[in-house]
Amino acid sequence: MNLHQLRFVREAVRQNYNLTDAAKALFTSQPGVSKAIIELEEELGVDIFKRHGKRIRGLTEPGRAVLQSVELIMQEIDGLKRIGKEFAAQDSGSFTIATTHTQARYALPKVVQAFMQKFPKVRLSLLQGNPKQIADMVLKDQADLVIATESIAEIAGLVSLPCYQWEHVVVVPVDHPLLQSKALTLEEIAVYPLITYDSAFAGRNKIDHAFQLRNLKPDVLLEAIDADVIKTYVELGMGVGIIAGMAFDPERDKGLRAISVGHLFGMNVSRVAVKQGAYLRSYIYSFIELLTPTLNRKLIEQVMHGEKDSYEL
Known part of the structure; x- marks a missing residue:
């Protein structure tokens, strides 16, 4: 078992079970992806994917359990990489915020301005969409955090806190x-x-x-x-x-x-949310603290680690 196999499984699901698209997304060949997945299935002794001929059509029941473990493992790997990058460069890197138009246009300009003055080496990106779209961006690791109104509070896989x-x-x-x-x-x-x-x-x-x-x-x-x-x-x-x-x-x-x-x-209530179990770089905590004086790094970490059941304004 190796990380390449786990990446291939995750990407196959993300690409709607199209192995050609998965291979393109990972800059490798389709036969290589297919072979690696089959070898992983043989090692585990279960079929991860349902197949129709040579095409995969979905996840089997054990495949769904495998995917959950793969997501957790890959999230930890990504966290390790970010830890290394953070300690190598404390005040530089990339930071992507997913939010709605209302938040981006009216609530965030002064916060973003203050953040960029404090962290001029950070490359900040704003992605916009409706609440479901922007929540998915965080869940799929396309953004670091999401800011929206109450609707994001109940989305599985996100840890959210009230801002204002x-x-x-x-x-x-x-x-x-x-x-x-x-x-x-x-x-x-x-x-x-x-x-x-x-x-x-x-x-x-x-x-x-x-x-x-x-x-x-x-x-x-x-x-x-x-x-x-x-x-x-x-x-x-x-x-x-x-x-x-x-x-x-x-x-x-x-x-x-x-x-x-x-x-x-x-x-x-507008809320800020991050992916459950995500590793946040120091400047992301700083951004959240600029966004609302009611939150600080200690409180955010407590909630992310499950040490505090709830926090409301």
Whole structure:
């Protein structure tokens, strides 16, 4: 048994059981991958993959157990490599953050700026997507950490911690009738066409749930993943917008006004998550500490090692 065989098994699964694609991803030959997997199966005495002719179609039951062990072993190997690199260069390397548009556009710029000033030798990358996509990026080792709202808290394989709370705001043109309301209600909002987030983003489930509880069916005219898009169509007079409070800036959005509606839709919590068992370089801990003053390296390590069952704001 050797590491090459384990890598081939893992990559075959990642490439949807296409050995040609797995070989390309690992810069080797398809026959070599196939032979190595067969030799591993012979050594273990079980079939890892289901086959149809010469093609593999999926994992057998023992194959699923083998894959779990392979993932753990390869994660430890990757951790050993990162440890070596970290002690060789404490303040340089690469760092990839997977996050949503709202976080990247509104919550992270000042944090990223402060981080880059502190660690100028680190190559920082930002990857964007919906919560499921960005969580997968971390699980597949394409990113070091993920920042999103609550939806990442329940994803298996991730260890997540809360960063900060935020609430939604209703955005309207400067002369809109809703600005005259002393205590905005869901009934008042539902009178107008709504422009808000796609269902995968920024607490949209809380918005829908609040209306459902009051048996209201608002006319959602437009859904978007980008608060700037929502605000653009609100300025055109097409409807009332509901966005994350962090996405509204009175100086920048002078043609709009914002009304806080945390009392209607509740508070939301943005979270940071890493892959369970991952080795984090020192500057990643520093980034998390810059992101939120409520977290520090000691607390993060406690949670990652299972010494603290939960931590909430």
